[in-house]
Amino acid sequence: MRTRIYLTFILSLSFAVNAAAQTIAAPTTTATTAATAATAVVAPAQQQHHLMPVPASVRFNAGRLPVGKSFNVAVRGQADPRLQAGIARFLRRIEGRTVMELSRGLAGDAASATFVVETGGAGKAVPSVEEDESYTLEVSDRQAVLKSANTVGALRGLETFLQLLDSDRDGYFIPSVQIQDRPRFPWRGLLIDVARHYQPMDVLKRNLDAMAAVKLNVLHWHLTEDQGFRIESKKFPRLHTMGSDGQFYTQDEAREIIAYARERGIRVVPEFDMPGHATAWLVGHPELGSAPGPYTIERGAGIFEPALDPTREEVYKFLDVFLGEMAALFPDSYLHIGGDENEGKQWDRNPRIQAFMKEKGIKDNHALQTYFNKRLLTILKRHGKTMMGWDEIFQPDLPQEVVIHSWRGPAALAEAAKKGYKGVLSAGYYIDLIFPTSQHYAVDPIPAGSTLTDAEAAHVLGGEATMWSEWVSPETIDSRIWPRTAAIAERLWSPRETTDVEDMYRRLSVVSLRLEELGLTHEKNQALMLRRLAGGRDIAPLQTLVSVVEPVKEYRRYQQRPQTMLSPLTGLIDAARPDAEAARRFSAQVEGLLSDAPRFDAHAQQVRTTLMQWMSAAPELEAMIDRSPALHEARPLAKDLAELGATGLEALSYISRGVAPAAEWRDARLAALERIAKPKAALEFPVIPSVRQLVFAASEISRLKQLTPADWRAQIKTLSTPPRK
């Protein structure tokens, strides 16, 4: 599901590059105020809030519940250790934000407590896809009351409460509100690939905290790959000792992660990818392979040939013991066997395997893999697990009890659901591909217009964002996962009708900062990476550049800037973040400016300031690049940035004077923009369509001045289309 996904993704969802560019340009001016919007004034009913995911039902009322030093929490009904620990963490987070010391422990008297948490039970001992996560939260001037069937629902409600915490001159408060909430889908996951790049325990823990904050409930732990076997096996220690460069999780550590996740109402589903993606297994156990070996840990990215041999009984004996060991270690009732991207080349070349297929009447490699899967299914059933695998395992003969994990898309998922298979969607949620949040946000596991019956729809369990880790290190991984994954979390939790992209971005900006309180580094690590690249403290010009570039999308990074799994991930591309916020802001401002025809006043000053900043950053950038060889690859970008600034300023000047430039100017500028649009250092400028809009607007200013603002607004979209030659 790695390299192939791009094409399928494009075809099934029609996310062409131009469409993506337009999506970036789409948000209007409201988004620009999102950053400082954390303090909206409370007004009844329809007020803006910063809840993400949006609850199933929210109704604001007049009034507020002050949160002061006397704030305390009482529990009515049960209070198991998990709930108590959850409340303790909740209180520490309020303390952190408010700098007030609150009383420890629970209040004795629920009637007089500020906040009452009432839960019916402790919830399941092992977190389950069947857990009831619903809750209600009612906040009045006098008290807040959170009710849930069990502790997990209460944990979800505590996160909602934390997102409601607001402040103004009079102090901290929770607006009066009535919330009834429950998830739309029961399976809301984040896959973390710890195989391509190992991620230390603290990375996993802080990401579990962040997952809980946005109500995700499955950590899909992608533990084995061509590039690494990351889990200790006591039965077959050569798996991890020879397959991991010493970077693996001990079984104690795995238990620690499982317990940490459970404390937050999160399941841990392990994946042991086979029969392909298995090179690292074979380093210590070449006898499992379909070719004799020897094998070494794979350092490249892509699809590789090594595959387990599905024709040998010894392999199944081995897997029975290994999967038995893992089934005991991981309590979740699901176990993911991967199953993706096995091209069967080793099988084709192995005469013994060919003979086996002939003898058994197995017609092709797909059928052979289905044979393998069925054997696995028997093993997993014996160990009490439900088997799950990627799209490829969905073959004619596949037993219905297997869960399909789809990288192909909602249509493939619906097809499986109609045939009675349960499924989880990841197509459209590949956050490693560096698409903007809006694009992931538009992907629905059961899109509007779905023809699934209710019973069929119930087979669509939910979705998972996938953090494939070819190009992330512990230093950068948070910035690839967050904040975008919060919007995917919303898609999977909130009602289908929650689709306002502008409002999503407004809330996302607030959520992103609040995730920092959990130790997430997605915001703060950029500055450190730029300081290291610049070799000094003055990084302002570099920040200007990096704020308006994004890594190239899909799998182009590897094509344009080849690296291995051993390469440092400390370059400018690693410091750059997906879905550049400053670029979005600029696009919104340009759109606002052009919509303000015929005066062209709105945002003119902001747009001008930004464009001048781009121009003036260039000479300082040049000097910095001279000193820092690691930045040499950025030299053309600095030049491009200055040219974008100059082009925009020239266009702005024409627009504000109401004078059209010569056609030659327009053609030269458009040609330059096409040059600039070519990625350098695997980075690209998402602001190009906006600058192009300015150039078009300038060149057609005489005509455009005659239009009404409404007409003008309609024209703008067409301006971002490149000129036909």
Next chain:
Amino acid sequence: MRTRIYLTFILSLSFAVNAAAQTIAAPTTTATTAATAATAVVAPAQQQHHLMPVPASVRFNAGRLPVGKSFNVAVRGQADPRLQAGIARFLRRIEGRTVMELSRGLAGDAASATFVVETGGAGKAVPSVEEDESYTLEVSDRQAVLKSANTVGALRGLETFLQLLDSDRDGYFIPSVQIQDRPRFPWRGLLIDVARHYQPMDVLKRNLDAMAAVKLNVLHWHLTEDQGFRIESKKFPRLHTMGSDGQFYTQDEAREIIAYARERGIRVVPEFDMPGHATAWLVGHPELGSAPGPYTIERGAGIFEPALDPTREEVYKFLDVFLGEMAALFPDSYLHIGGDENEGKQWDRNPRIQAFMKEKGIKDNHALQTYFNKRLLTILKRHGKTMMGWDEIFQPDLPQEVVIHSWRGPAALAEAAKKGYKGVLSAGYYIDLIFPTSQHYAVDPIPAGSTLTDAEAAHVLGGEATMWSEWVSPETIDSRIWPRTAAIAERLWSPRETTDVEDMYRRLSVVSLRLEELGLTHEKNQALMLRRLAGGRDIAPLQTLVSVVEPVKEYRRYQQRPQTMLSPLTGLIDAARPDAEAARRFSAQVEGLLSDAPRFDAHAQQVRTTLMQWMSAAPELEAMIDRSPALHEARPLAKDLAELGATGLEALSYISRGVAPAAEWRDARLAALERIAKPKAALEFPVIPSVRQLVFAASEISRLKQLTPADWRAQIKTLSTPPRK
């Protein structure tokens, strides 16, 4: 050694408040360029470098060794696993900075390798104060060669190499250089108090990495206190289970830290503080106390009464078992028993203890503590440990083999040394007191003019920076330790003559950024804390404020802004950093400006820009403070900042026009500065002396214009003295 230290410190070292203020103002303009100085051009012999600590001998030559993709390391002689791991980490750090993938493993052919490491042996199995840490490093155009007696010396040399890495337009390189290096003192430590505030494993690990980077070699692990008992005892589990709020290190974790430290050539000396500072012991074992109890974990800061009972044999039996367990856990040959700040109030009130003293002829509490210490000494000797304790244990009867840890100062240490006691200095290195780096840097364990003979001087083993943790959290602790501790590390490693404060600050600024590559958060966490306080992304005005304030010094924070060990450490004071760099830069600029008499041109524009920034930040700050109750305490600071800006600008205007203001203006401004000098929110403005200089200069401008620059320079110092009324 906690609350008493201030007075002793002041008396013994004459660090009066005014002196401190002048120290802040002292650095001249060179310091202002330190931030961008990472790329000095290579020139022979006397060139500027960024080495910290400065080696015993450095001689730069013409030429350079390029560091490119083919850079590799060969080992000559032995290559134990510790050296190999050290070289692997070394290579990863070069990769991180240069964004070049280097070859893994060691080069086979030393003759053609870029860098050859030649060590005589693996070093001691247990890191020791007797380890030979010396090394030589010779870098030519063709090759770098590092030689050392053992792996520890090689690890020190690898850090030097990393500090030498430089770059320019032509690429990365190491300047040609000859270094012979060895530490001045064998004991160079950092005490981390994990008792007042528990610090997670990753905090300790990243600080061990930072220690190694500046050649510190002792982690003094302050494990027990009134506020927490942080180490697992399998013999007496109630110690940690009841005394730690669940926040303790398991013995496995302790071994992990010890191994991690050893890998970096760092010893781990544990401290079990007794008989005082022992409340947390008594929560689970009240029978050890000198009063019946019950006891609860202490939440306040200060000196508390609970003390072990030195008169009961059961206590020694307990300690024998406990210390035996700890002696086996911690391999270092030293064990610290604390011994500080026991006031004996429980002893005074306990008739049985009084009777015991009378019976044994023990004349006072000091003598009783010495009795206790001697009993401890016997126990520790039996378990093979050298006993170490704070100054208080230095009583007439103390056996000479005990090591004194001094919070009293170099004179006390010298006195002990003359009597044959070994000692370690921490007076002057109390980094929790928020003094500027320059102040710590001036403290020498054996100051110039010492009357110690060589043999006596050898008893002074070195020193330790002490990170007492009343007011630090995992989020802020790095910013209290770093970068200041790097200058203390230099004091303890480098020749006594290395005392140029300006040059220290220039290098410190570079070192501080390089420490970030190890995961240290001292630079990057401030922005996150300000975002949380501001509730948004736009923190520029808050950064302006926080860049020119510092937390109050010594123990005034607690007096002015009382908190407990349970309070959140997320306020503005926690975001503020010691030894504010922007304040130092401003002071240097003002001094440069005033030294430029009679033109007063130099730095005028920078000073004006800064002052205007202070003024213009105020209204934005006001709006931010309105929205964020956690910032309400900063309201008067915002006003002060604006007034400092306005005052400075007015003064600057008089100075540049050469016109003196009326005496009333001067008096009103000076009175205002006195008001502003009163701390608010336990924060103060270190820039006040510089603004006062501007006011004085303005008011005496007519006279001063007549002076020569040299006279004028002499006058400046006197201008920072407050006016006499």
